[in-house]
Amino acid sequence: MSNKLENIKKLNISKPLLLDCKQTVKNFSLAYETYGKLNESKDNAILVFHALTGDQFVSGINPVTKKEGWWVTAVGPGKAIDTNKYFVICANVIGGCMGSWGPKEIDKKTNEPYGLNFPVITIRDMVKAQETLLDHLGVEKLLCATGGSMGGMQLLQFCATFPNKTFSAVPIACSTSHSAQNIALNELARQAIMADPVWDKGEYLKKNTQPKNGLAVARMVGHISYLSEKGMQEKFGRKLQEKADYEFSFDADFQIESYLRHQGYTFVERFDANSVLYITRAMDYFDLSRQFKGGLVEAFKNQKTKFLVISFSSDWLYTTKENKDTVIALNASGADVSFAEIKTDKGHDSFLVNEQEFLKTLKGFIDSMHIKFKNEKRI
Amino acid sequence: MKKEFKVIADLLPKNVRVLDVGCGDGSLMSLLIKEKNIEARGLELIEENVKKCIYKGLSVIEGNAETELHQFPNQSFDFVVLSQTLQAFYNPEKVLKDLLRIGKSVIISIPNFGYWKVRTSLLFFGKMPVTKTLPNTWYNTPNLHMCTIKDLFHFCLEKNIKINRVIGVNEDKTSEIKKSNLEIKNLFSKLGIFLLS
Incomplete structure (x- = not known):
């Protein structure tokens, strides 16, 4: 996989970054991709933050995996976020494994992959690194920033840490802090990885291997949480996988089993197990109210950014209630906030799949914000 | 009713913060932004x-005014507007209290059940009235607590809510309603618009 990563865009961040764990890093790389062109008046830049297992390849074909980008449903020519019109930026988070500084990169001190010597990073660390990229690309103020799930959490952090760096923001299916249920599910994923003997305290890369079984189980946990009970029942029910009857074995008799195994084992081809540990930890540590003395109200104080919070009715990972709590906090701070709940059975995954009502709302908001942003710039 | 929005817009000073509860498709908010440079926010139930x-x-928040007004801080808006919805709540008194908590002033409009055509419908035909301002029949109306201009007037007095102005609307005509002309205006106004604080 490492050879394939040589041709992707990378920014070397030379400015020292003080991480939340108190370590300072410098000269680390941030891999990114852009789509469309920044226009002359620089009013069309949109920053996308990716979710747990995403990467910088939002649209088109991912050059490493040769598969479609993770958000092709929303981003591309003629799509809700139209790359003929907008300049779309996305960076791989630090701690990730698509070219950015992460646990599988080589530690210059030891000349070996970091493994568990990589520092525990946070959502704020990720966001600070990405802000540097905007300077590099010549973007002074974004038209919009958006992201779902962990991407939404990064976005809320971005708005709190860099107020008014974006004209508008669309946090999707996320929260201002990770709930007990979400920490529990992440812990399940981590324990699955760490229980795989191949993981070997994170040293597996030195032996050029990967704890595939543990990582696949971790991914399966994730996939269950991304669907809704109703959606799963409708899609799979008790349907059998290419067979007429039970086989009285532990093979994948049911379609849902086969689906999970497929998702699990294709994931190991493209993702690093230690990255899952580090990124899920960053999500668990995320609690915006903890960073500010006055809590969330203080976090969003003096925001001029126009927010649109979107939730999905069947999402049980980041529920409508949690998303509404973000809206309440924004309201209490006097921020300009809109909120829409999309009625769908597609669960947390709704923002990634072809959910028309969601895509129409996203497009309607961003297009109207573009008009307002242009007017503001003119004045 | 466009006239209603015009009256509401005229009641509002420029550059204030307004929350439009039950803002519908945003027609009133658009008008207020355009004509009064108002910072408008909406709350709307229908997706x-x-x-x-x-x-x-x-800017609009999807939500139910009956249960979700608590999210707005005390006195966080200069004005809160509630257009022809008060009668549709399970607990209009609680909603009204919340509106007065959120806004420094509150503008409420109600379809007037005391309008003469409404009265004659009941008096002469013995049927629940169906008019332009009350277009639904008894079995499918969202209106749970119909009231007259006089009812709301007395309610405010009883609850110590300050009535700053009441305007009666009949088609394109508007008129000031005072205690002295309440009986007659209650008969000839299709709509009542109250400015409270």
């Missing part, structure tokens, strides 16, 4: 309307 507002670039 389709919420999207219409978003497409227009208006």
